[in-house]
Amino acid sequence: MSATLDPIELTSGMILGDEVYRTIGAAILDGRLAPGVRLRDVDLAQQLGISRTPVREALQRLERFGLVEIAVGRYTRVSVPDDKLRHDTGEFTALFMGNALRLAVRSATDAQLAEMLVLADAVVDAAGQADALLLFERSTTMFVAVTRATGNSVFIGIIGEAALAIQRNLRGWVPFMACPIERAAHYTLLRDAIARRDADEAERLLRHLHGVD
Structure with missing residues (x-):
């Protein structure tokens, strides 16, 4: 060392x-x-x-x-990251954040919801570009706010513990949807589901965006 x-x-x-x-x-x-x-x-x-x-x-x-x-x-x-570790980390992140998003959409204050929507708009913008790193960074920022909005100390603790692994293991992450136009359209649907506090649809769309339907 x-x-x-x-x-x-x-x-x-x-x-x-x-x-x-x-x-x-x-x-x-x-x-x-x-x-x-x-x-x-x-x-x-x-x-x-x-x-x-x-x-x-x-x-x-x-x-x-x-x-x-x-x-x-x-x-x-x-450890040396390999394809399986990246897959496992991506799957964990999508499933965990789907649950967190469901809870946050139901529990968020109006101010927290407004913050989530501002960050979701930034994600939609990034989704329409051919820049996977930008999309990853903006998605990460959004889901930090989502986790905080759950108000659930266990969710917050788990993501705090896992944050380092998510950042390291998903370095070089490639979006499940390759087409920027299709990707941006689906992220827009996700943003709209959050706006109307449709927890079921928001969770479904998030998992679909990450290929873990």
Whole structure:
């Protein structure tokens, strides 16, 4: 492991385990800890200026979302994304966000609904362009707001935990619908379903857009 991580500065109210998880996860996401790199908890703990226990816990959490591979007694290393991992992550994201959208459409305040619609308009605009990265970024921003609008602490906690894996594993994501015109039309239907608080239709359209009907 050649990357060097900055020491964690402990502050009042900080949950150390969460901070270690975010710090190591961010290093995987930005490539400082590259795919295939072996990770030693003692080295990471020394760099971060903490004990090995929160590092081990963070690595176990990262393993659950496919960012790290652990073979007990043999190695711990940054995973190498493959087609199956990308498919599994995409399927999880579509199914999870379908449920979150259903709940958000029903539970959102008028102000939250207005925010979701502004972000949905930005997604519609991106869907009509040949720029998959822009569509991914705007969709991600929208669904952060959707998850928040559910008001459900479990949904919010799960997406917070999974966010790093979604960003890393779906890098290079390609929309299920290849035609920008068709794609934009379906995202417009999704936006309209959200506007009229049609939770069933919004969930159905989202899953259809991601090929998990």
